[in-house]
Amino acid sequence: MRELEEAFERARSRRAAAFVAYMTGGFPDRETSLQVLTALAEEGADVIEVGVPFSDPIADGVTIQEASQIALSNGATPRNVLETVARLRRKVDVPVVLMSYLNVAFRYGLQRFAEDARSCGVSAVIFPDLPLEELGPIAEVMRGRGLGVVLLGSPVTRDERLARILDASDCFTYLVSVTGVTGERSEVPRSAIDLLRRAKSLRPESRVAVGFGVSSPEHGVLLSREGADGVVVGSKLVSIVRRGTLDELRDFVREFRNSLVRSHTP
Template sequence: MHAIHQRFEQLKQEGRMALMPFLMAGDPDLATTREVLLALQRGGADMVELGIPYSDPLADGPVIQAAASRALHAGTTPAKVMEMLSTLPDDFDLPLILFSYSNPLLNLGMQRFCEQAAGAGASGLVIPDLPLEEADRLSPIATQHGLDLVLLVAPTTPEARMARIAESSRGFTYLVSVTGVTGERAQMETRVEGLVQQLKQSSPVPVAVGFGISGPEQVKQVRRWGADGAIVGSALVKRMAAAGAANMASEAESFCRELREACH
């Protein structure tokens, strides 16, 4: 049984939703990323989505684009991210989902990328610009290495294709709550509730909502809509950047505790 599935099953028994923070690896450096990962575990995160910085992040808004730029300026590469992950202590047990665009994965090769990701302790992959047809190629390779390939659904995805994506996704289905890029939103779109239910009818795989969740109130709203997980990215990255490198880990832990309360 894969780590992501195990964690969702555990949370189901506990009667709460998964808290899934997003973090950009290497922002401002990989030593800080390592500290923040440990802080997120202390703060009550259930899984972590870890971004691998890329120079043309089409799905990301300005906050995460800036984080990726800082990470690239610091010399962060996929290989260095994998190396850092392999140094995490044995008691770090959060399932890690690597977020990468297609180019770094294809440049290295699907087989080698999955092998390195699994060797570094990752549990899953999110590739936002990978079409379903290419995902059908990558998914068996990921599965061979014990990785879940998580697929994304947008509000604009046609119903028939949405069902195909939900059936093909592993670990969970990532429901993008807005049409557009990542970033904080003052309010969640109410149609997301219907999309959550639609996905749940299409597949038994859990549904996690991301893009636009800025704080505990949106987490509560997503929970009421029946989602199995809430992914919080820009809000966390923004707060960490404002805190400065020396205080990033403590700020991440504090914000994670606030969000965790809303998951119950």
């Protein structure tokens, strides 16, 4: 987990938000997936979030749902997604956060899931369907194996509950910009800015990363200037991989990262 904290600290030293790049594991297939994840790291992602494909991804929009189905149809499993992460971590020094629905972890075996994730180089896990009230036993298993647990807050989360989430989350809290599912959007919704400001008002020292709908360098710059410690780009990257080339992905990631850095350069 320390490597994840250090990634955010390096971004803070640049006075910019950390660039958290999401990609569905095993998409579109195992070998291409490794190439895609490597490109994200090489072009400047500070943190890579790898989603474990699932047949009923309730928090994901159409783009990531379709990516999950393609990955599953091409043989993706939790185990071989972790193996791809291990191969990635042998090549690059970029921390990986694993996003998985709880059902996947329980079917895998919760303790074995945590042990295998950590041994493959994962720093922390995100369970989008994990309620705060059920965190205790899950966190005990994850943290006992050296994994952080990242929690989520949304625009409808009340201040008292948001404060508890900020206190309980490891390394950073994932702020969901809208009430709904993932997907590209033309602009940063007002709800994202309001949620970010509430979180920073409640817990000024807590790290927060904003995701769901961050689709352009301009979105990232706006959120960084508003005080986000990280910005998460997902559906946009998945769309590029599905319709474009690896070079197009590299170009977008490089420009996004450079925009974050330039936005805070005197």
